[in-house]
Amino acid sequence: MAADEHPIGESRWPPALVVLGFMVLNVSVRIWWPRDGVLDIPWLMPLLEAALVVLLVTSDPSGPAERRRLRRITIVLVGLLVIGALWATGLLIHDLITGEGNANDPSELLASGALVWVGNNVVFAVVYWLMDGGGPFARTRLTVPVDFAFTQHINPEIGRPGWRPLFLDYLHLGFTNATAFSPTDVMPLSLRAKYAMLVQATIALALFALVVARAVNVFQ
Numbered sequence: 001m002a003a004d005e006h007p008i009g010e011s012r013w014p015p016a017l018v019v020l021g022f023m024v025l026n027v028s029v030r031i032w033w034p035r036d037g038v039l040d041i042p043w044l045m046p047l048l049e050a051a052l053v054v055l056l057v058t059s060d061p062s063g064p065a066e067r068r069r070l071r072r073i074t075i076v077l078v079g080l081l082v083i084g085a086l087w088a089t090g091l092l093i094h095d096l097i098t099g100e101g102n103a104n105d106p107s108e109l110l111a112s113g114a115l116v117w118v119g120n121n122v123v124f125a126v127v128y129w130l131m132d133g134g135g136p137f138a139r140t141r142l143t144v145p146v147d148f149a150f151t152q153h154i155n156p157e158i159g160r161p162g163w164r165p166l167f168l169d170y171l172h173l174g175f176t177n178a179t180a181f182s183p184t185d186v187m188p189l190s191l192r193a194k195y196a197m198l199v200q201a202t203i204a205l206a207l208f209a210l211v212v213a214r215a216v217n218v219f220q
Helices: 013-032 044-058 064-098 105-133 167-180 192-220
Strands: none
Touching: 013 044, 013 105, 013 167, 044 064, 064 105, 064 192, 105 167, 105 192, 167 192
16 A cells, blocks of 8 residues: 555554454453452553554544654553553562462463453554654655564565565564564564563563463462
């Protein structure tokens, strides 16, 4: 799709729908298990997610000034979501260490751990999408990768002419980095990309090790 069809460089529906889907999951789990612990933090996170969805769907950045304003607001919202994701991770780890909240029920522990893990992956996917090359609009004017080198960058012959990464590519990057705890098919090029992936992989590794270990102990 041509860049001029979407003023920010690509369709905003994929990130909006992914964030909306996680928001629905987030709210559903909070209603399902309204207990103390990581799932009972204030409802600020779903509100921030809703604000990001509305911003992506309803904004109309038709000029440079509007695009800059949209990017600044989006970065602020995503920054708050990153802080919220780190806070939720910290609360879950605290519960695991102290044995409080959902840490003593295996089903609730696994559900809360999965929710935090998925939330971190979605948030970091949006971070990578906004970070790489200055964002989706700026990437339409790039001829070489800046922050992330995808397979199609490294081996141009396997990609279609003019290929460039879209949001779903960064969503895949977020989940593979959190699963392998390291780069897989996408290589970080800049320091900010390397350390963003480092933070995400560290969080994922801590969650995986602690949640699985605690769940095994609770099941026994």
